[in-house]
Structure formats: structure tokens, C-alpha cells
Amino acid sequence: MNVLDCVEVKMHFPVGKRALLHAVDDVSFSIGEGESVGLVGESGCGKSTLVRLVARMLDPTAGDIIYRGRNIGFIPSRSFAGTQFRRRIQMVFQDATDSLNPRHTAFDAIAEPVRRLGTAGNLAGQVVDTARKVGLPEELLPRYPHQLSGGQKARVGIARAIVLQPDLLVLDEPTAALDVSVQATILRLLAELKASLGMSYLFVSHDLNVVRMLCDRVIVMYLGRIVEQGPAEELFLRPGHPYTRALVNAIPSIGGRPADREVLHGEPRSPINPDPNVCRFFGRCPEQRDRCRKEAPPLRQVRPGVQLACHFA
Amino acid sequence: MSLLEVRDLSLEFRTRSGTVHALEHVNLEVAKGETLGIVGESGSGKSVLCFAMLRILDAAARITSGSIAFAGMDMLRASESSLQQVRGREISMIFQNPRTALNPIRRVGRQIEDVLATHSATLRDQLKPKAIEALAKVRIPDPERRYRAYPFELSGGQCQRVMIALALACDPQLLIADEPTTGLDVTTQAAIMQLVSDLARERGMATILITHDLALASEYCDRIVVMHAGHMVEAAPTEALFRAPAHPYTARLIASTPAPGQSIATLASVPGNLPDLRRVDLPSCRFQERCERALPECVTGTLPTSIADPGHLVRCFNPL
Numbered sequence: 001m002n003v004l005d006c007v008e009v010k011m012h013f014p015v016g017k018r019a020l021l022h023a024v025d026d027v028s029f030s031i032g033e034g035e036s037v038g039l040v041g042e043s044g045c046g047k048s049t050l051v052r053l054v055a056r057m058l059d060p061t062a063g064d065i066i067y068r069g070r071n072i073g074f075i076p077s078r079s080f081a082g083t084q085f086r087r088r089i090q091m092v093f094q095d096a097t098d099s100l101n102p103r104h105t106a107f108d109a110i111a112e113p114v115r116r117l118g119t120a121g122n123l124a125g126q127v128v129d130t131a132r133k134v135g136l137p138e139e140l141l142p143r144y145p146h147q148l149s150g151g152q153k154a155r156v157g158i159a160r161a162i163v164l165q166p167d168l169l170v171l172d173e174p175t176a177a178l179d180v181s182v183q184a185t186i187l188r189l190l191a192e193l194k195a196s197l198g199m200s201y202l203f204v205s206h207d208l209n210v211v212r213m214l215c216d217r218v219i220v221m222y223l224g225r226i227v228e229q230g231p232a233e234e235l236f237l238r239p240g241h242p243y244t245r246a247l248v249n250a251i252p253s254i255g256g257r258p259a260d261r262e263v264l265h266g267e268p269r270s271p272i273n274p275d276p277n278v279c280r281f282f283g284r285c286p287e288q289r290d291r292c293r294k295e296a297p298p299l300r301q302v303r304p305g306v307q308l309a310c311h312f313a
Numbered sequence: 314m315s316l317l318e319v320r321d322l323s324l325e326f327r328t329r330s331g332t333v334h335a336l337e338h339v340n341l342e343v344a345k346g347e348t349l350g351i352v353g354e355s356g357s358g359k360s361v362l363c364f365a366m367l368r369i370l371d372a373a374a375r376i377t378s379g380s381i382a383f384a385g386m387d388m389l390r391a392s393e394s395s396l397q398q399v400r401g402r403e404i405s406m407i408f409q410n411p412r413t414a415l416n417p418i419r420r421v422g423r424q425i426e427d428v429l430a431t432h433s434a435t436l437r438d439q440l441k442p443k444a445i446e447a448l449a450k451v452r453i454p455d456p457e458r459r460y461r462a463y464p465f466e467l468s469g470g471q472c473q474r475v476m477i478a479l480a481l482a483c484d485p486q487l488l489i490a491d492e493p494t495t496g497l498d499v500t501t502q503a504a505i506m507q508l509v510s511d512l513a514r515e516r517g518m519a520t521i522l523i524t525h526d527l528a529l530a531s532e533y534c535d536r537i538v539v540m541h542a543g544h545m546v547e548a549a550p551t552e553a554l555f556r557a558p559a560h561p562y563t564a565r566l567i568a569s570t571p572a573p574g575q576s577i578a579t580l581a582s583v584p585g586n587l588p589d590l591r592r593v594d595l596p597s598c599r600f601q602e603r604c605e606r607a608l609p610e611c612v613t614g615t616l617p618t619s620i621a622d623p624g625h626l627v628r629c630f631n632p633l
Contacts, residue, residue, distance in 0.1 A: 042498035042499075042500055043498055044468070151586075179354040179355055180569045181565070181569055181582055181583035182583075183569065183582070184580040185582045187580065188580075191577050207571070209573060209575065212574070213571065236573070246500055247499060250499040251528075251573070252499075252503075252531070253532075253572055254527060254528050254531045254555055254570060256528065256532050258507060258532045263500075263503050263507050264503070266454070
């Protein structure tokens, strides 16, 4: 059984009279046991909204969010913390500096979920044990966030997310605020934790090289829709959708030559009341044809495990 | 002849908790039309070095030694009024996070007009067409309409284009780009970097690109300076720096930059953290405590500058 199944999930925000912002539109995907799934796309594509839906901090407009066969999508986010599921699905936030309470010590930050949702017995033992798992020296636990380095704060952020032993961890750009000098140690920690604790990951990142290293499968979103999903390695070596190709192509690399790069021009279409008959990538796509503005391409399977939303790929 | 020359620059901040030795004996030069990269971790002194070049330093900052010469002008002795002539007209800067660098309550077209009115001899009735032209040059679609937009109405990439339009409005000789694409998507980053390098080439403008992304620097820079804890540790032509890094820190940084197809197992990290720059017992080489090649003289010796190749400098007792 899958850890998570999202079925035709929609999130539409009302913005003024009869205007709906389609942040997430008909998104369906699954995360298997112990699998790590990467979610990529540019800002405004709906990946943060999707992550908040999965972590049950937002209520979807429509669709099912199914955790181990049980539909949790209809539980209002306000009362979600009172259910048994809250401890199963946890989240690591983007910038550890902004997401840690500056007046809580590292110990308090890690202890908070246990106090609220866990078994109170041996609180200190659980915190120390978790700190050890994430490689945070015990003597740093009484410190406040401003007394910790970026890498140490990232470890605190991970520790408080795993202290209740969730089986689905949602990670929203966990290394974006870190220097490359410490990025590797945090990535290695995440890979080790996944193996030793048997968690599944939904990993959001704009750094495609990082996604490629850490994830088994990758979902590419564009303007609220999934445009491609498939095994990570294959998606990078053989991107099928023109947008995925542009995305993979745009990653700078040491010794790379920008002259070889086809740059994506223009801005995305408006996500407010989008025309259901026009491909969302129309207007920026280097390969667009007439058909693309008469008929939006559905997400279809092109090879086992690979899905694409393009008429011509 | 070089356009900008920084010689033996040292800079410190006097704070309540002690003196921060932010820069020490930094040397660098930028030739006409060249793109120079300055790379290093956050806190390595990249930005403060560029603020010093423009003399837009915090009141607590004191330059304790060295000189900065721009096109023959002594930037450290120049009067505030002559600095005003240089800033924006001869040297421009684009900042990280364009949304906070732009004035949120002024239309972007007006902001470009402000720059033109202050720094150029543009006639009043020419301001608007010039501003629209500047927006068109940075490839903003529909510039007549965007002229009237406020920053919040534009995307992050569009805001950065406006910043570039502002910076280039007066045709400067040197552009300092401080992490111009941090916070932007890779696709937008590629478009912005292409724009900057095209405009620089068209105008023969020199560019300093400050970034923590070695891959980005490798693609766009002719030469790269590596900074660590306020020291310039290595400077070399881009190709030589990546082919044969001489400083252990540079080598570590390169190995910790993810490459296509790399596995987590082979991705390196740099051990430890930057040293506290307030310490009185800072070792001669500030990388010494993080370095696996450290020798006894790294602590107290006089840090040598050696030349690995013509144009390839390294400051290390035990280079690779």
C-alpha cells in the first residue's frame, strides 16, 4: 500500500469577484513505502501549496488526499493536529532561521511536538536521542537559534520533524538557505535518516542536482499542473516535456557553457481563471503549435512509470 | 591598464562585542570589459568588499590600510561629492533580492527617471522615453505598460530586470552584481545571466559577479577570486581555477558543488565553520582550523602569496 495517494487534488483560491486562482489543478500522484519523491518547478507553480495540502495545513477545494488507504483530505486542517495522523506526517521548513522560535532553545524546539502530541514519558531521553540521530551534539541543546550555525539550525529543524517518528516527511527546500560547504552533510544526513528510519520523503527543491541525488522519482509542476513525472535518473537524462527540458538545461555546471543554453523567454500565463482548453505552457513553449491552444494536453503514460502532459513529446 | 585596483585593503568593524576583522590584505583588479567572479561562503567578506569599493559602508566600518583606485581616482580619499559622481554613473550595483532594493511605493518607470535625472544630462521631456527605452533594453515585454507598474505587480525576475535597467541607465563602466539571481528560479536565472552578459558585452562594461554558486561563476566569469573569512585565498583565470585549484579551500568548495549525475556519497563538504572574526588569536591563515593540510607555520607565520602560474595567485603555506 502506498504511503500517500493524491487523487485529482485541486486548490482554488478566490481572488475577487468570480475570479479563482488555480494554484493546484487536478494533481494526482503517489508516494510508495520508503520512496523519496522530488517536486520541482518555478516559483508560483503551486509546489508550496501542494506541500501544504499534503502536510494538511490547507484544505483542498476538491480531491482526495489518502494516507495509507484512509482519506485525510476532508479533515479540516484546523483540527488535523488533534488526529492520530499529525504525528505520521511531519514537515521540515525552508529556512531554519525563520522557522525556529528565537526564544526557544534547541531542546524546546525538539521537545515541543512531543509535549503536544507524543508520549510524555522520558521527554529528555527522546530529545537527546533524536539530537543524536541528526548529529546535533548534546551540549548544543540549551542554545538558542542565534547561537547556532546554519547547519546546526537545519539539524534542529530536522530533529523536531522526526522526533515523533513520522513515516512521511515533507521537506520544503531544506538546503536552500545553506552554504554549499554544509549542504552535503545535511543531504547525507537526510539520506541516512531515510534508510535507518524507513521514512518516505516528499522533497521540494529548486536545485535539480540535489533532487537528482536524493530522489527516486521526480514530479515536475508548471502553473498548477503536473507536466511530467518519472524516475529521477531517466527524467534528467531524457526529459520529455519541453518545460522539463528547459529546466534541466538551465542548471549551471562547472565547465558548462551558457552559449549552448536555450533560454526560456517570457512569463508564465496567469493562474487566474485559466482557459481549460489551452496548454498551460503555451506562450513560452519553444515547440508550441496550433493544437496547443485548442486542446490542453492531458497527463498520459508514455512509458511504464513515465507520465507526460504534452501533445508532441 | 586595469579599471579598478584594490591594493592591500584591510577593513574592520568596531562593535560593542569587539573588533571584527572583516577584510585583511585584499588585492584584486578588474580590467576593462572583464567579468570577475568573487566566490565564497556567506560571511566571507564578498559583499563588504564591494561596499568598500563604492564607499557605502556602515558607520562602524574603518578602512585600516590599503587603497582602492577606480579609473585613476583614489576612492578612499575622494570627497563625498565626487563619489556621488561615480556611483550610479561609473559604477553601478545590483543587489540580491530586487523586491527589497526597489522602492515599493514608486512606479518602476519613475525610479528609472530618478536615476537618469540625478546622474545624467537627460532633458526633462526626454526622461520618460529614455526610461521606457531602458525597460525595453532589459527585454521587459510591453515596456510602456510596465513603466506604470509598482514592484509588487511584477514577478521576481521582472523586478531584477528593472534593477538591471536602473543600474545600466547611465552606461556605467563597472557593474557590481551581488548575488543577482539568488532567490530566482533556475530558468529565470539563466535568462537574467544571459541578459547581464549580453549587455556587458555590447557596452564593453566590466562586471563583478558576487556569488556563492561556483557553477554559475564558472559559466560567466573570465577570472575568479575566492574569499574565505575576509582573506582572498586564491585568484585565477576561471579555467585554471577549476582545472588545478591550488588552495585547499577552493578544492573543497569545488568538490562540494553538486555536478550532474553526482552521488551523495562523493559530494564533499567543508568541515567546520568560518572562524569568529572578532577573535584576537586568529591564526595567520584563517582556514587553518578547517584545513587537512595545515602545517605549524599556518598559525603564526606570515601568510605567503605564491604564483602558481601567470595570473594564478594563492595564499597558502602548503598549496596543492
